Amino acid sequence: MVVATAEQLVFIWDLxxxxxxxxxxxxxxxSTVSSPSSAIACFSDGKGYMLGAVEGRACVRxxxxxxxxxxxxxxxxxxxxxxxxx
Numbered sequence: 718m719v720v721a722t723a724e725q726l727v728f729i730w731d732l733x734x735x736x737x738x739x740x741x742x743x744x745x746x747x748s749t750v751s752s753p754s755s756a757i758a759c760f761s762d763g764k765g766y767m768l769g770a771v772e773g774r775a776c777v778r779x780x781x782x783x784x785x786x787x788x789x790x791x792x793x794x795x796x797x798x799x800x801x802x803x
Contacts, residue, residue, distance in 0.1 A: 719766045721754035727768065729780065746787060749794055750774045773797045 718730045725748040734743075748754060750770040759766045765779040765788075774796050779788040 719757055719759050721748065721757045721768060723753060725750075725753070727757070727766075727778070744780075744787070746778075749776045749778075749792070769797075 718732055720728045720730070722728070726745055727748055728742040728745045731743050734741075748768060748770075750768060750772070752770045752772040752774070754768055755771045756769040757766060764781065765777065767775060767777050769775045774794055776794040777792060779791040780786060781788075
């Protein structure tokens with residue numbers, strides 16, 4: 718499970734450990750977008766997550782959600798809303 722907080726932190730929990738009364742996150746990282754998060758979703762294969770921010774930016778984070786290990790070399794951020802200037 719991946720959770721984004723108002724303090725721009727992203728926590729990763731292994732739900733198998735939660736069922737064993739271990740409530741510590743597997744890992745956490747500071748969000749790479751500068752504004753508050755508006756949405757977060759895990760990849761279906763458990764290899765990362767995507768985080769959307771209120772300013773229209775989105776970041777893709779590659780992480781093994783089962784182990785909580787990040788792969789920062791393949792991460793990227795992009796701006797969703799673009800206007801062409803006339």
